[in-house]
Amino acid sequence: MTTCVGIVGGLGVGATVHYYERIAAACRTRGFTPDLVIVHADVEHGQSLIRAGRLDALADYIVGFIERLGRAGAQWAVLPAVTPHIAIAEIVRRTRLPLINIVDPIAAELRRRRVRRVALFGTVFTMEGSLWGQLKDVEIVKPQPDELALIARAYQAILDTQKADADDAAALRRIAATLQQRDGVEAILLAGTDLAVMFDEQTAGFPAIDVARLHIDAIVERLAS
Template sequence: MHIGLIGGIGPAATDHYYRRLIAAFAQAGAPLELTVVHADAPTLLANLAAGDAAAQVAIYRRLTARLADAGADFVAITSIAGHFCVEDFAAVSPLPLLDMLSAISAHIQRTGLSRIGLLGTRTVMETRLYGRIATAELVPPRGDRLGTVHDAYAAMAAAGSVTPDQRAIFRAAADQLRNEDGVEALMLGGTDLALVFDAATSPYPLVDCAGLHVDAIVHHALGNPLPT
């Protein structure tokens, strides 16, 4: 199947998806058919902050029509923050939508995790990932630290790179969630957090939202159902 990605939100997230898809299809010995269109990260973050779902859906709809013209069979959004309007978008999308939140929810059900720390944008953290996770408690940073994490994440996503100060903010928040709030794992509630945390070196278990989404895209494109 021909994969359509809405990328650019942010650039590092798009690169993360692209590299993982290339590796997965190479491992499967299958040709990768992929088209990527560009959405603007600052525009998304402004619409997210304003709660303007209609404006973001209009952008997605226009870009997805372009993907359909290119021959894509389905569309996926390479941004967790970009899923704030996903239900509205799914209702009008020119292509079937493979959304990230369903993949995350299914993973949590499979693993049996019950208390998970959450980092990402303010909306992701305050809504506990848009209220879509029913089988576990998502725990965001407390007090002023939530706003500090949001500001660092927004700057990192727009730049496509992480500074030492931003890295320190995310790691301090993760340590607090793990050591003081007793979470079992840390959810990377922003795709660009892959610039900071890696499963091979992390001192605590990770719920890699982008990785789960890529896995779902690969399985769908190759016609292989994910395990239940």
């Protein structure tokens, strides 16, 4: 008997596909078929609500999809994107389904590695918000404004095209090196799941922790329970 997990897809599409492929592969390796339900949300609508600071409306929008997942048989829900977790407290309060929060496995991995000083690569909302205080006992170093703008632009390009640009990847690697040398950052959190389109922990070329991988591992464990 496995657990049914529902995925709010579309936030963005590349990340959803990445999650689906990796979850299916991991479950196949472990010898069972995952019980999954997926719905599709509109990333542009979600981003517009975040830009407008309408977090209550964002929570309502996402909860609507989570409720649909519940009606389809899901016992747990997942947001395969970091930025929508900006409204996680409101989402949790408004839905009966428990969520596999992306921050929990990040915190566990940082404790395991004894990493205390990190930076984030992701959307401007995630980087500016520093995971909204959900990571305890970890210092999150913000890139300089010009670096922040470059990272955000590169990430938006992935969302828009679902492709990785080689020049953008090289620029992010240079910023990562600067953050290590200038700011003493121990690791970069790949805190935008669509970054998986560009690189992962093995191909990044800098000390990276793949948030999507950690989240996927947690999802697979829940599916197997």
